[in-house]
């Protein structure tokens with residue numbers, strides 16, 4: 001016996017099933033479920049100031065230049081942006097210590113910015129917030 005698989009059959013062959021399959025073959029197939037979005041090959045985060053709100057816009061795509069073109073378009077929509085993130089200025093002492101590669105407890109050796117002292121449950125540590133990465137850095 002040669003098995004012929006009609007699209008839409010359940011693969012089980014008995015008379016009753018085939019009759020049901022024949023019947024249902026007249027119906028339009030169910031709409032396919034929305035396919036999950038494929039993993040984006042590249043993405044870019046843009047921070048734009050819209051009114052008083054700093055909004056993170058995430059653009060995803062499969063082509064870097066295409067995503068970058070969209071980034072530029074988003075930026076062009078909101079030309080009134082502050083030029084740069086204000087950074088805490090280092091004191092001359094801190095600059096000097098950094099220049100001599102001394103470890104300064106309240107200056108991050110990785111990013112060269114002032115760190116804030118934190119205390120919790122009897123422990124203390126220094127950290128600063130990385131705006132670009134959305135995380136705290138402890139100078140390591």
Ligand SMILES: [Zn+2]
Nearest residue numbers: 108110111137
């Ligand atoms: Zn840091």
